[in-house]
Each structure stands twice: as C-alpha cells, then as structure tokens.
Amino acid sequence: MSKRIDVHHVTRVEGHGNIVVEVANSQLKECRFDVVETPRFFEAMLLGRPYTEASHITSRICGICATGHATTSLRASEKALGIEPSQQTVLLRKLSFHGEILDSHILHVYMLVAPDFLGVGSVIPLASSHPEVVLRALRMKKLSGDMCAIVTGRHTHPIAMTVGGFTHFPKRAELESLRQRLEAARADVDATVELFASLPWPQFERDTEYISLTKPDEYAFIDGEIKSSDGMKLPIESYREVTNEYMVPHSTAKFTRFQRESYMVGALARFNNNYDQLHPRAKAAAAALGMKPKVTNTYLNSGAQVVEITHCIEDAILIVDQLLEKGVTPEEPVAPTRQSGEGVGSCDVPRGILFHHYWIGEDGNITGANCIIPTNQNIANLEADMRVLVPQIMDKPVDGMRLDLEMMVRAYDPCISCSVHVAKLVTK
C-alpha cells in the first residue's frame, strides 16, 4: 500500500503551511510540516527605534495576539530600564490579556475547530446548520473585544498601553457594565463547555515535554518562570537554554527542542503545568471534557482552550471586582530608573509561551532584539505527533487520513501568519 498526502497550505489555520506525508509499502517514508511563510524581519524593524515604539511595532506581528505581543514587549523594555509597574497597571494588563485569550480561543474553537466536528467546511454553512452556535460565538467575541477596548483603547493593537503604565483609564461605569456582561456570559460559557464536551474528540496519545510559564500564586499568563512538565524551572532570562532554536531545510520557521526531541506550548501545556491554579469553574469544565492532567492527547489542546475560556471569564470578574473596590485612578507611567539596559519579557499568549528580548542603548533606541513566538516552538512537536499518528491511520482512505492530519495541525492553533489557498491531494 502506498499513499501520498500533500496538503498544500492547510486551511483554517493562520498562515501558510503544507502537510507532506508519504507511505510506501505500509512504511512511513516522509512526514513533514513545511512552513513556507516568508521571513518578516520584525526584529530588524526595531533596530534604531525608540523603546517607546517597540510595543506598537511588535503588536503588528499578529492581529490576533496583538495584546500578547505588546505586553511582552513592554515587560522586556521595563526590565531593561528597571521599571516596576504599579499594582493597578498589573491588574489592567491582566484584564485586557484575558480579553485577548478569550477572543483568540473563541475564534479558534468555534470558527476553525467546530466545523470539523459538525461536518461542515467552514463557519458559513455552520451558520445555516447551527445558527445558535455561531450567534453565541459572535456574542462572546464581542464581549472579549470590548474588554480589550475598555482597557487599552481599542480591540486590536492596544494604543493605551505604554512602558510603565497606561495613557487612558477605564471609567467606573464601563467596568460596572463589563462586570454585568461577564456574569451574563456564564450561560454562554456553560453552553460552550456542553457543546465541546459532546464532540467525538479523536483518540491519540503521545507524551511529550510541556513548556509554559508558571507562577506561585496564579495561573500564569504574564511573567513568572519557565516550567517544564519534565521537572525543571528556569528564569525567563534563560529562555535560550529552553528554546535551542535550529534550522531545517523544509521550513522558514526555526525549530526548537529542550530536554526531548521536541516540546509543546499553548493551552494544553499551561493546563498540564498549572492545573491546580485554575478557577474551580474551569476545573469543572475540564471534568466535563474528561480532562485531568497530564493530558497527552494533542487534539485536546482545543479542549484546554475551552477550559481557559471558563477560567478567563471567572478571573476577569475577580479582577474587575478588585478594580471597582480600589477605584481606578489616572496615574503617570512609572519612569525608567536607568537609561539603557537589556531585558527579557515573557507572556503565555493564546498559542503558548512568547519571548521578547531587547537591548536598549543610552539614547533610548533599541540596539538589538530577539522575538521567539509560540508557533515556531510547536512545529517540531507537531511533526513528532504526525509520525506517531500516520501509522495508526494509514489503513484509512486518503480523505480520512488527510482530515485526521489537518485536524492535528489545527489542534495546535498555529498562527503561521496571514493567508490561504486550496488543498491538493495526490494518491498513487
């Protein structure tokens, strides 16, 4: 038996990637995920620019994770210049970060993953067959976008976040209204958990190394330490010891590896590493989805995203309560305590752990920058998953194999960058 699967540009992911799988005489001959995006040179764009512009430039790396990039960028500059943001700043950043996690996860699980399970090609036929599902997704998307806008001035590409603080502050009435909407969203969250708990998740098990941020006192999204599920914690400044980037001929993205041949980042890694710190309602959602750490079914990365949707709604309510109790007072951004320096910022953005590393010169301009995004870190692990998956499904018809492989790619929620195309299948 010989089969070749050549999915040129996998659909319902962000950016260009190709699946190439070849089976000859029931032996796996070839198994690759080609990343064919052009390099984007954001690090080079930062060179010579004032550090105050860095968060606005790097937020454009992604139209979905804009707040994640901006927050990571601000933390890198703040560490370089010895700035400790106020407690109010920390709370406001967490709130907008939750908004972005919600927005990204809702889009992924509803618009990109659900169509696979509900037997439709995309969200447009889904709107005919399951209108209530799409209406719910749009309602939740609006809430999460408004959450970002209230705090950072707009839905995407935050304008009010700056090094050391904020330039705009939410009004009390906005926070009160947001709190009401978050409480009302619990019904949509419950319906989301119910829907995804009812889906027939593909069976697949492969233990790997899970890497995420971790903090002693909360489910980590911003700052903390790097944690490996294989038992190691490192300061984020040691990120290069974890990422160990290397090049392969078939990909324009750099691959990474730490203690094994590959590692996984993202919602499932956070879930596995930091489960204890999830909100009780999120743990209940995990139970409904049949998930308890350590989960080694990669497809359930999307399940972990549903768990995090629950967590972020509940945690956002707690944050808004704190802000309402203390009252939000306009304050000047904290000033630098030194004029130059080097700093690493790290956040666990929707798709996994992200690093920005900056060097800032005496004139306040950036002299060096390094950004390592989550999707790069996942590609070696995706290929390792595909090498285990293919022998398990090689007796299926080619269409079935292709769907399983595409769903595996989508489970990682890869953000390869912008674009599209057609699936091509070659059998022989």
Place this chain on the structure above:
Amino acid sequence: MIGIGNPLQCDDGLGACAAQLLAEEALPAGVQIEELGTPGWGLVNFLQGWQRVILIDAVCMGEEPGTWRRLEKDEIQLVASDQVRSLHEPGLAESLSLAQTLGLLPDEIVLYGVEPACIQPGDKLSPAVRQAMPPLIKHILGELWKKTQTPNGSF
C-alpha cells in the same frame, strides 16, 4: 456609516479616507461613523442593532478607476466561499453572507462601491480615486440629510 479597507493597500484605503472626510462634516443626529479597516467576522457585530448601514469600500466592477456606484441590498451579490480558510480571510462578502444567514442584516443596507486603480502596498490613493472622493462625500451627505428630513426617514 462604515468605511472598509486597508489604508496600507493604496486604493483599498478609500473606505477609511471616506470615513475620515465624513467625520469632519456636520451630520444628522443618530449617525455614527466607523472606520473599521479589515474587520473580518467582527463586521457582523457592528451591523447588529442599526436600522440602516451604509458601507463604503473598494469594489472591482470592471469600470473606469474612480467610478462609484450606489448598491442596494438586493444588488449586492453575496458571493461568499463555503470554505473560509483562515481568520485573515473573511471579507465583506463573507461577513455580509454570515450576517444574512443569521438574520442579523439591518433592514436597509447600502454599499457605495468605488472602482480602485491600484491595490498594492502603499499609503496613497490613486489620482482617479482621490478625485472621486469629494463628489462621493457630497452625494452621501445629501442622502443622509434627505433621509433624516423625510417624516419616514430611517434614522
């Protein structure tokens, strides 16, 4: 009134340009101007709750660059692909089609389509499209004020 399009793609930015020009004019009460860029599915949420929505976007109609047409709901062909492959992909047709399927389209929807001369990286409108802007804005303002002055006006 919603201006659509990417101002970093030359004439695709005409929707944004029109929104900015309209925002400088005196407008009837109850009119809101939005410059949405490339909103993807987000457009659907902006359409909800309004009686009437006027969209301005670059539309390839096979006309001379700078030519504009006023299209009513039933004249806008909602040609949407069943296979929306990425969150970066959904455009005006896909978002309007989704809104229509979900019953979220406003009662009245009008699209002012302007024929672009160039859609490529750049932050300037082509001369033909730039020259088309003042008469287009004047026409839209006329429509807005006329609507609000009629007893049965929609606003």
